[in-house]
Amino acid sequence: MTTGPHQSSGLSKGTWTDEDFADMGWHDCRVHAVSVTERADDTLTLLRVLLDLDYIVRWVEPERRPHHFTFWVAPATLVFDLAWDIEGSLGPLDDGLEIAEVHRLDPPDGHADPLWHIEGHNFDLRLRAAGYTQHIRLPPQHVPRQVLSLTERAGLSFAEKSFA
Template sequence: MTTDVHPESGLRKATLTDQDLVETSWDHCRIHALAVTDDEGPPDDPTLDYREDDDLDPTAPSALQLHLDLDYIVRRVDPGPMRQIHFWVAPSTLIFHNVWDIVGSLHSVCLPFELKDLRPEAPAQSGEPCWRLEGRDLDLRFQASGYTLHLRQPPRYGNRVLRMAERGGISFDPKPFA
């Protein structure tokens, strides 16, 4: 028996992974920010002579991560005809791990991005997983070992897009609320 971490919204867990893909819906999730980061960084020993390009090894797995700060729609509540649709929404951080070979397009910097779909595609020749992020003014394809979605706050009932003050601004914090 599993216990929901947020019974009102029906949310079962505050951290989801690519293993939960069948249970997740990405339609109309607002993307507030995205970033590509490298968590490897310089060596811990400050006495070493370090050059950024010394550490490139084309055979090593990628240390890049793709981060998205988004409003994840936990559940849509449709009250019936002629009534406003409400949602259970949580500010969330979606992180793709070991990312490489990113291609695609971002068509607008004026309108906010919204996800329509996130899905795996046929593996690359290397056999590594490929992913596709599709949305309004957004179409990205890349290879990544998987993803983790961290819901940073309990879901809120209301509109499908949270105000910046409600969500605590832009954040890529990987800590779930529960």
């Protein structure tokens, strides 16, 4: 039996980091908003990349066919601090942004930071950062689709606070 902040969904904790990368998956997670913000220190401007997404905590296989999968989904904020070398492409946007896979690639040069590649069905984002933090903002909801409505997810948000 799973113990943690949300036993029904199997979610073991509310805040995840790049140390949990092997245990995480973003396939089919909907991205509702992306932000690239500055955070200045005394000597240089540091960038942060934030994604407001619906994180699929668990896919639930139907008990009988031809029924469909259901999903435990929670709104989340994925944050890459001290990001650099950011590039990407968008389009077409008719169906929204949906993640296919997140890749952590070895540094292609002498810098220690890995290359993060967020490969989407309708977009592509690459950036360098030491790691990430993902905050699950609300408890997961069991829904018949992979995306939450704006009401179910309490609107758009880049809040960096986990529900548990």
